[in-house]
Amino acid sequence: MEHIDQLRTLGLFDQRVPRYTSYPTAPVFSTDTGSAFQVECIRALDPAAPVSVYVHIPFCERLCWFCACRTQGTRTLSPVESYLGTLEAELTLLAKTLPAGIKMGRLHWGGGTPTILPPHMINRLAQAIKAAIPPAERFEFSVEIDPTMVDDAKIAALQAEGMSRASIGIQDFSEDVQEAIGREQSFEATKRCVDALRAAGITSLNTDLVYGLPHQTLDKIAASVERVLTLNPDRVALFGYAHVPHMAKRQNLIDQAHLPGDQLRYHLFQKASEMFVGAGYAAIGIDHFAKPADALSRASQAGTLRRNFQGYTEDDCSSLIGLGASSISSYPQGYVQNAAATGAYMQRIEAGTLAGYRGHPLSQDDVLHARAIEMLMCDFALDLDQLQHEFGENAAQLAPTHAEVARKFAPFITLTDSALAIKPEGHPLTRIIASAYDAYAPAEAQYSKAS
Ligand SMILES: C[S@@+](CC[C@H](N)C(=O)[O-])C[C@H]1O[C@@H](n2cnc3c(N)ncnc32)[C@H](O)[C@@H]1O
Ligand code: SF4
Known part of the structure; x- marks a missing residue:
C-alpha cells in the first residue's frame, strides 16, 4: 500500500483530534473549578521558582477571516484603554495573592494584536506587570506582532520594556490566498517590520505560516517559503489551517x-517542511522549524522541549499565570481559565475577584497521561521505563495502550523494549497517536483535522 494510503487508513484525513497544548484539553474544563482554586494555586507557588506570565490582548484593527483566535475588531482605542484598566486591576489582585519575592522568568503578550496598543499604553501595561511581579535575572519578553499594525515608536516602546523575542504573522504571501482569507499583507511591509525588530535587538524572531488555506498550491507555498527564507527567521511555525466555522463565525x-x-x-x-529543512532548519515537533542555534532547537536536542498553551517552548517555568480575557493559567495543581468574553472578564475583575471561571484540578493519573502525551508531541517517543522512573508503578496502567498503539500503527512505529518511537514518515499521525493516551475520549467535533 502507498505510504499516503496507509496514513489515510489510520485516520489522518478523517480524524479530528486536539492539538494537545494542554492535557486534559480545555473542553474538559468545568465551572466547578474557578477563582477559589486559582487563589489556592497562586498562594501555593514556590517563591524561589520564577513563573511565566501570559497576557491576552483580544483586539485587532482588522479581523482576518481565517483566524480562530479569541479576538474582536475595534476601530478606536477606547475599548482597549478600558481593558488596560481592567488588566491593571487584575494585576493588583494578583500581587495581593502572590507569595512575597516571586519573580517573572518569562512574559508573553499574545492576542489578538498586542501591537494595537500605542506606545504609552505599552509602557503602562509593562510597568504594571513588572510592579506586580518583578522580572527575574534571566528574563525573556516575547510579543506577537502584526506587521501591518506596528511602527517604529511601538517597537521602541517594546524594546525599552525589554522585548527580546517577537513572533510575526505572515500566513502566505500569495495575493489570491490573502484575498481569500481576508488578510492583505505585502512582503515589503513584512520586511520593514522584520528589519525594525532586528535593529531593536530581537534575539529570536518567529514567523507564522499556515498551510491548507484557500487557493494554496505547491508552487504558491514554495514561493511563500522562499520569501520567508529571505527574512531569515530564527523559528517558523507552520500551522495547518483549522477550519472550524461553528466556533469561529468569521470563517463563514x-x-x-x-x-x-x-x-x-x-x-x-511536506513541501514547506522539505524547504525549511533543506535551508538548514531543524524540524521541531509537529509544526515548527528552528535554526540549530536557536533555543528551541537546543531544547529539542537536549530532550527538554515542552508544550504549553502557546505551542512549543523551551520555557522551563513550572507555572504559567494567564492574564486577561480567556487566558489559561497552568499550575502544578491544575488549570484555570479566565472568563472568555471580554465583558464577562471585566465584570469579574471589577467585582474584586480573580477572573478564573472554569478549570481542572490535576489528578495523579492526569499528570501521568499529560507527560506521556507531551513526550509524544515533543520527542515523537514514549518510553514506559522512563515514565515508571518518574511516576512509579502508576505508569504501568499505560502498558495496554502502549501495546495497542504499537500494534495498530506498526508500519510507522519502532519498538525497542519499553520504548516506542514514531518514524519520521509517521509524524503526521502524532496527534492521533497521542489521543490514544487521552483518557477523556474527546468529542471530535470540537477539534481540527489531524492532517
Ligand atoms: C494571534 S495571531 C498572530 C499575531 C497577529 N495578530 C498577526 O495577525 O500577525 C496567532 C497565529 O495563529 C495562527 N492562526 C490563527 N487562526 C488560525 C487557524 N484558523 N488555523 C491555523 N492557524 C491559525 C496564525 O498563524 C496567526 O499568525
Ligand atoms: S490573524 Fe492576527 S490580526 Fe488577523 S484576526 Fe487573527 S489575531 Fe487579528
Missing part, C-alpha cells in the same frame, strides 16, 4: 470550495 466568509483537498494539504506541509 471563507469559501470552502477553494480549500485544498486532503492529499494536497498533506503535500503542502
Whole structure:
C-alpha cells in the first residue's frame, strides 16, 4: 500500500483530534473549578521558582477571516484603554495573592494584536506587570506582532520594556490566498517590520505560516517559503489551517470550495517542511522549524522541549499565570481559565475577584497521561521505563495502550523494549497517536483535522 494510503487508513484525513497544548484539553474544563482554586494555586507557588506570565490582548484593527483566535475588531482605542484598566486591576489582585519575592522568568503578550496598543499604553501595561511581579535575572519578553499594525515608536516602546523575542504573522504571501482569507499583507511591509525588530535587538524572531488555506498550491507555498527564507527567521511555525466555522463565525466568509483537498494539504506541509529543512532548519515537533542555534532547537536536542498553551517552548517555568480575557493559567495543581468574553472578564475583575471561571484540578493519573502525551508531541517517543522512573508503578496502567498503539500503527512505529518511537514518515499521525493516551475520549467535533 502507498505510504499516503496507509496514513489515510489510520485516520489522518478523517480524524479530528486536539492539538494537545494542554492535557486534559480545555473542553474538559468545568465551572466547578474557578477563582477559589486559582487563589489556592497562586498562594501555593514556590517563591524561589520564577513563573511565566501570559497576557491576552483580544483586539485587532482588522479581523482576518481565517483566524480562530479569541479576538474582536475595534476601530478606536477606547475599548482597549478600558481593558488596560481592567488588566491593571487584575494585576493588583494578583500581587495581593502572590507569595512575597516571586519573580517573572518569562512574559508573553499574545492576542489578538498586542501591537494595537500605542506606545504609552505599552509602557503602562509593562510597568504594571513588572510592579506586580518583578522580572527575574534571566528574563525573556516575547510579543506577537502584526506587521501591518506596528511602527517604529511601538517597537521602541517594546524594546525599552525589554522585548527580546517577537513572533510575526505572515500566513502566505500569495495575493489570491490573502484575498481569500481576508488578510492583505505585502512582503515589503513584512520586511520593514522584520528589519525594525532586528535593529531593536530581537534575539529570536518567529514567523507564522499556515498551510491548507484557500487557493494554496505547491508552487504558491514554495514561493511563500522562499520569501520567508529571505527574512531569515530564527523559528517558523507552520500551522495547518483549522477550519472550524461553528466556533469561529468569521470563517463563514471563507469559501470552502477553494480549500485544498486532503492529499494536497498533506503535500503542502511536506513541501514547506522539505524547504525549511533543506535551508538548514531543524524540524521541531509537529509544526515548527528552528535554526540549530536557536533555543528551541537546543531544547529539542537536549530532550527538554515542552508544550504549553502557546505551542512549543523551551520555557522551563513550572507555572504559567494567564492574564486577561480567556487566558489559561497552568499550575502544578491544575488549570484555570479566565472568563472568555471580554465583558464577562471585566465584570469579574471589577467585582474584586480573580477572573478564573472554569478549570481542572490535576489528578495523579492526569499528570501521568499529560507527560506521556507531551513526550509524544515533543520527542515523537514514549518510553514506559522512563515514565515508571518518574511516576512509579502508576505508569504501568499505560502498558495496554502502549501495546495497542504499537500494534495498530506498526508500519510507522519502532519498538525497542519499553520504548516506542514514531518514524519520521509517521509524524503526521502524532496527534492521533497521542489521543490514544487521552483518557477523556474527546468529542471530535470540537477539534481540527489531524492532517
Ligand atoms: C494571534 S495571531 C498572530 C499575531 C497577529 N495578530 C498577526 O495577525 O500577525 C496567532 C497565529 O495563529 C495562527 N492562526 C490563527 N487562526 C488560525 C487557524 N484558523 N488555523 C491555523 N492557524 C491559525 C496564525 O498563524 C496567526 O499568525
Ligand atoms: S490573524 Fe492576527 S490580526 Fe488577523 S484576526 Fe487573527 S489575531 Fe487579528
